[in-house]
Amino acid sequence: xxxxxxxxxxxxxxxxGHLHLGHAYSAIFAHDLAKAADGQFLLRIEDxxxxxxxxxxxxxxRRDLEWLGLEWEEVPAQSxxxxxxxxxxxxxxxxxxxxPCTCTRKEIEALGARRGPDGMVYPGTCKGRLLKHDQPAAxxxxxxxxxxxxxxxxxxxxxAGSIVADPREFGxxxxxxxxxxxxxHLAATLDDAVxxxxxxxxxxxxxxxxxxxxxxxELLKLPVPHWHHHKLLLDQEGKKLSKSRGSPSLADRRExxxxxxxxxxxxxxxxxxxxx
Ligand code: GLU
Ligand code: ZN
Numbered sequence: 001x002x003x004x005x006x007x008x009x010x011x012x013x014x015x016x017g018h019l020h021l022g023h024a025y026s027a028i029f030a031h032d033l034a035k036a037a038d039g040q041f042l043l044r045i046e047d048x049x050x051x052x053x054x055x056x057x058x059x060x061x062r063r064d065l066e067w068l069g070l071e072w073e074e075v076p077a078q079s080x081x082x083x084x085x086x087x088x089x090x091x092x093x094x095x096x097x098x099x100p101c102t103c104t105r106k107e108i109e110a111l112g113a114r115r116g117p118d119g120m121v122y123p124g125t126c127k128g129r130l131l132k133h134d135q136p137a138a139x140x141x142x143x144x145x146x147x148x149x150x151x152x153x154x155x156x157x158x159x160a161g162s163i164v165a166d167p168r169e170f171g172x173x174x175x176x177x178x179x180x181x182x183x184x185h186l187a188a189t190l191d192d193a194v195x196x197x198x199x200x201x202x203x204x205x206x207x208x209x210x211x212x213x214x215x216x217x218e219l220l221k222l223p224v225p226h227w228h229h230h231k232l233l234l235d236q237e238g239k240k241l242s243k244s245r246g247s248p249s250l251a252d253r254r255e256x257x258x259x260x261x262x263x264x265x266x267x268x269x270x271x272x273x274x275x276x
């Protein structure tokens with residue numbers, strides 16, 4: 001008899017700032033799901049933000065996770081996988097699914113673009129335009145074209161159920177940045193496939209991004225995992241926790257001598273109470 005595939009989850013932080021409680025919640029969520037299924041919990045450092053990515057934050061993250069009592073296997077950081085992003089982007093380009101865009105953020109704002117889940121929704125100005133030689137350009141996904149080519153795509157969220165992929169609320173997202181051979185969408189989608197992740201867990205704030213990831217999987221013929229977007233941990237006023245509102249970082253708490261295992265237990269209790 002064939003055995004069911006192992007459950008593989010991951011925590012994929014970007015080392016451009018400290019981790020805070022929301023990250024701990026997310027990491028514990030992924031860790032516990034894997035452990036409960038006798039599977040694997042991976043740590044992947046998403047360090048392709050140029051000078052914003054700092055190795056000292058990655059070291060800090062490892063100490064934070066250890067302090068919380070988590071066990072993980074670390075897979076190669078994104079900065080070591082640039083060639084695979086380039087190859088995938090080339091493939092998408094060959095398929096005619098990407099087009100160059102030279103617009104700056106300011107120019108897109110000036111077009112009166114509507115806001116989507118990930119900032120301004122690009123109105124497609126550069127589609128079909130000829131590029132002047134040597135102009136720095138990002139590559140955007142032609143979402144309408146991809147949808148016509150692929151037809152209806154469905155993905156499964158273990159909380160929300162079966163979802164029809166509708167990436168139009170994002171518009172034509174950037175797949176290759178002007179200064180980098182990938183964007184978050186391309187890099188994370190490829191890496192999850194290569195790392196054998198079977199259950200992608202992350203906060204509900206990234207729910208909409210999954211529509212894009214599902215399209216990329218189909219175009220690149222990648223395996224399709226399940227997802228579980230969890231509720232976001234809120235502060236006492238019911239607002240999303242973030243650094244900007246001054247919630248202490250995990251490193252601050254750890255260095256102040258707080259008990260990480262007790263904190264992890266408290267977060268697990270909150271997870272149970274919020275029913276995720
Ligand atoms: N590096 C991304 C972040 O920190 C990962 C998001 C994801 O889990 O897909 O937001
Ligand atoms: Zn443009």
